[in-house]
Structures are given as C-alpha cells and as structure tokens.
Amino acid sequence: MTERADVLVVGGGIIGSGIAWALAERGVRGVVVLDLDLAGVYASSELNAGGVRATWWQPVNIAACKATLDFFAANAGEFGFRAAGYLWLYDDRALFATALEKLRLQNEHGLGVERLGPAEVAARFPVLDRALDELVGATFSPRDGLVNPNAVRAFYRRRAEALGVRFLNRHYVTGAATELSVGAAGPLRRVAWVDAVEVVPGKPADEDGGVREILTRHFVARERALRELRVETGVLVNALGAWSPILSAKLGVRDVTEPVRRQISLVDVHASDLAPGVRLAELGMIVDPSGLYFHPEGPHVLAGYSIPDEPPGFDFRYDGDVFFEREIWPRLAHRASSFERCGHVRGWAGLYAVTPDRSGIAGAVGGFANLYEAHSFTGRGVMQSYAVARSMAALIATGRYEAVDLAPLGRERFDDPARRVPEALHI
Numbered sequence: 001m002t003e004r005a006d007v008l009v010v011g012g013g014i015i016g017s018g019i020a021w022a023l024a025e026r027g028v029r030g031v032v033v034l035d036l037d038l039a040g041v042y043a044s045s046e047l048n049a050g051g052v053r054a055t056w057w058q059p060v061n062i063a064a065c066k067a068t069l070d071f072f073a074a075n076a077g078e079f080g081f082r083a084a085g086y087l088w089l090y091d092d093r094a095l096f097a098t099a100l101e102k103l104r105l106q107n108e109h110g111l112g113v114e115r116l117g118p119a120e121v122a123a124r125f126p127v128l129d130r131a132l133d134e135l136v137g138a139t140f141s142p143r144d145g146l147v148n149p150n151a152v153r154a155f156y157r158r159r160a161e162a163l164g165v166r167f168l169n170r171h172y173v174t175g176a177a178t179e180l181s182v183g184a185a186g187p188l189r190r191v192a193w194v195d196a197v198e199v200v201p202g203k204p205a206d207e208d209g210g211v212r213e214i215l216t217r218h219f220v221a222r223e224r225a226l227r228e229l230r231v232e233t234g235v236l237v238n239a240l241g242a243w244s245p246i247l248s249a250k251l252g253v254r255d256v257t258e259p260v261r262r263q264i265s266l267v268d269v270h271a272s273d274l275a276p277g278v279r280l281a282e283l284g285m286i287v288d289p290s291g292l293y294f295h296p297e298g299p300h301v302l303a304g305y306s307i308p309d310e311p312p313g314f315d316f317r318y319d320g321d322v323f324f325e326r327e328i329w330p331r332l333a334h335r336a337s338s339f340e341r342c343g344h345v346r347g348w349a350g351l352y353a354v355t356p357d358r359s360g361i362a363g364a365v366g367g368f369a370n371l372y373e374a375h376s377f378t379g380r381g382v383m384q385s386y387a388v389a390r391s392m393a394a395l396i397a398t399g400r401y402e403a404v405d406l407a408p409l410g411r412e413r414f415d416d417p418a419r420r421v422p423e424a425l426h427i
C-alpha cells in the first residue's frame with residue numbers, strides 16, 4: 001500500500017510530536033507522523049526525569065531551554081510545571097569556578113541564578129544535613145523546575161491531531177529511498193519514499209507486544225508484520241531520538257550519536273524518618289556532586305544516577321535492587337539523614353541519545369534537498385522541545401530559523417572541532 005505525505009515526521013516522541021504540531025500551526029498541511037511505540041513505553045519522552053532548566057553553559061542550549069521553560073510556565077496547569085528550582089552542589093573548586101563564570105551568562109538571560117555557600121545550602125535545604133563540609137558551594141536557579149513530560153508530549157500530539165496531522169502508530173520504518181535531483185543549488189539527493197511495516201498489536205501473553213524486541217534488535221519477525229506501507233513524501237524529518245542513526249545509515253548519512261542506558265529509581269521515605277523541618281514535596285531538583293539527582297515525584301522521590309562508562313546499546317534492563325542499593329541509596333544517605341531508612345519502590349531504564357559534545361543535532365541535512373533532523377538531545381529533549389519544534393517548523397516551512405537560531409546544532413560541527421557545542425553539566 002502506498003500513501004503520500006507532504007511532510008513525514010518519523011518518530012512521535014516529544015520532539016517529533018512537537019514539530020508536527022508546530023508545522024500544522026504554521027498552516028503546513030499533509031503532515032504525517034510515523035512511530036512504532038503506540039504507548040510510548042520505550043520512548044525516552046516517557047522514561048525521563050521531568051527536570052527542566054535553562055542553566056546550561058552554551059548559549060544555544062540556554063536559549064532553547066529558556067523559550068521552552070517560558071512556554072511551560074505559561075501553561076503550568078496543563079503540564080504540571082513547578083518552578084521549584086535546581087540546586088546544583090559542587091565539591092570541586094575548579095568546576096565551581098567555571099560554574100560561577102557561566103552564571104553571569106545565564107543571568108544575562110534573566111534566569112536569576114544564585115550562588116550559595118555550604119552554610120546557606122544547609123539553612124535553605126534542611127534535607128541536606130550530611131557531609132556539607134565536602135561542598136565548595138552551590139548554584140540555585142529558581143526558575144528551573146519540574147514538568148510532567150507525558151502531559152507535554154500528549155499535548156503536542158493532541159494539538160497536532162486537532163489541526164489535521166495523522167499519526168500512524170505501530171509502524172516501524174524499515175527503509176528509505178533517495179533519488180538525485182538537480183536544482184539551483186546543483187545536484188542534491190532527495191528522499192523519495194520511506195518503507196514501513198505495521199506491527200501486530202501486543203497480546204496479553206506478550207507483555208511488550210514485540211515492541212521492545214523490535215526497538216532493541218531492529219528486526220520485525222514475519223508473524224508480527226501486519227501490512228507493508230510505502231509513504232512517498234515531499235519532506236522527511238528524522239526525529240527518532242536514540243534510534244535516529246539507524247535511519248540515517250539507511251540514507252547513507254553517518255551519525256555520531258550513541259544510545260546509552262540511563263536508570264531511575266523511585267524511592268519511598270516514611271514521614272517519620274524525615275529530619276526535622278524537611279518537606280520533600282516542596283523541593284525541586286537537587287544534583288549532588290556524586291552524579292546523583294533527585295526530586296519529589298508524587299508520594300515518592302525520583303532518583304537517577306548515570307553509571308560512568310555505561311556501554312552504548314539499546315538496553316532497557318533495569319538493574320532493580322542492585323542499582324538502588326549500590327548507586328542510589330548510599331548517595332542519598334551520604335548527603336541526607338532523611339534517606340538513612342528508605343525503600344525501593346520500583347525503577348526503569350531509558351535511552352539517552354548521546355553525541356560527542358553532549359548537545360543535540362538539529363537542522364537540514366547537507367547534500368539533501370528535503371531531509372531534516374532533530375534528535376540526540378541527550379538529557380535535554382523535554383526542556384528544549386518547544387523551541388526545537390518551533391524553530392524546526394520555521395526552517396522547514398521558510399528555509400530560516402525563527403525565534404531560537406539552532407544553527408550551532410547543525411551536524412556539520414562534528415567535522416570541525418572548533419564548532420563543537422560542549423556541555424558539561426550533563427547528568
């Protein structure tokens with residue numbers, strides 16, 4: 001079966017859904033979004049920590065996050081956005097000195113970031129009552145905070161659908177064809193069509209419905225394929241997150257992104273175990289020098305830690321009690337007596353799409369007349385989603401960025417070390 005799209009967005013995570021909505025809002029018609037993962041069970045957009053901040057070290061990342069945060073703040077009720085702040089603790093003098101230099105840049109964007117000494121940290125955050133003598137200082141950014149990323153993705157998708165965007169769920173892209181076109185800019189390749197298979201929905205006995213297997217092995221077993229679909233398209237947007245290199249390779253484009261597993265635990269703390277004056281629900285995100293980060297999550301605490309040297313791969317295994325007991329609990333209890341006794345509720349693993357400089361990739365793909373991409377936002381995709389969506393839609397519709405100039409995130413930077421966009425505060 002063959003269908004036709006004016007713009008085909010592959011990947012219906014927070015980035016793809018946002019771009020589809022932004023295109024439709026600009027009046028672009030014939031937008032189709034294609035995604036395998038109907039419920040978003042393995043999409044990073046559903047598995048992240050919900051932290052949103054504009055306090056980065058690179059102007060393009062600050063600008064994209066700031067514009068997205070402003071959008072979240074303007075629709076706070078819709079997205080469960082809370083400007084509860086990010087508290088970032090430092091135990092390394094050199095790193096803290098650089099953080100303070102960047103603080104000036106961040107505050108030029110109106111972020112109101114404060115510098116705190118260890119005594120101020122203790123006074124303002126009574127939950128942190130241990131090992132504060134190890135700290136050299138902290139920064140607190142009051143406008144950053146927490147959001148419900150699932151609500152954001154659902155909002156983008158709902159709005160897009162209301163404007164006529166078609167979402168083809170349970171469709172796995174298997175291939176793409178290009179042809180040569182000669183225009184004013186000389187010979188360019190153009191994407192002519194994308195091939196996909198519709199996948200049989202999950203059966204109760206098969207809890208992942210085959211989706212996990214397909215997303216980790218990139219192979220659709222014959223008995224899972226429902227129908228084959230070819231989508232001829234005017235424009236193709238690669239928004240496949242950690243999977244984007246697979247499509248790029250099919251188009252003859254080399255990507256530098258690697259999928260890397262990140263794990264999160266939900267922690268239970270009994271009210272009677274909290275130190276005096278501690279009200280967890282009021283906290284925003286706290287980032288410990290050990291790499292641990294945590295924030296309140298409903299009745300629990302969400303805590304994450306990125307294991308250094310985690311090998312790249314499409315790995316969704318959660319290490320369970322071992323991860324909690326080895327990585328999460330000791331770090332929590334080291335800094336806060338309230339966590340001396342705490343329980344492991346459950347946890348999960350999702351994928352970061354990691355680039356060599358830890359910044360995302362966005363723009364038109366060189367050498368192609370109609371290929372665009374927005375992916376590999378490491379741990380930053382939610383907090384950049386609105387700005388990336390708006391700017392990419394402008395680029396696709398008009399050939400120019402509007403609002404936030406994403407040009408520094410173009411893939412060409414990986415050919416020139418001087419153009420890299422390195423981010424350091426990466427958790």
Ligand SMILES: Cc1cc2nc3c(=O)[nH]c(=O)nc-3n(C[C@H](O)[C@H](O)[C@H](O)COP(=O)(O)OP(=O)(O)OC[C@H]3O[C@@H](n4cnc5c(N)ncnc54)[C@H](O)[C@@H]3O)c2cc1C
Nearest residue numbers: 013014015036037044045048049051173241350381382383
């Ligand atoms: C543990 C963890 C914590 C994080 N914490 C934060 C945070 O606090 N704040 C923040 O801003 N970001 C955070 N992130 C990062 C953020 O979640 C991602 O950057 C963002 O969700 C990426 O969105 P996306 O739309 O690019 O990709 P995804 O949401 O992964 O969407 C990609 C989609 O592509 C689909 N797909 C893949 N291959 C195919 C194919 N061949 N055919 C069809 N469909 C396909 C998948 O089904 C998926 O739905 C975190 C990520 C993780 C894993």
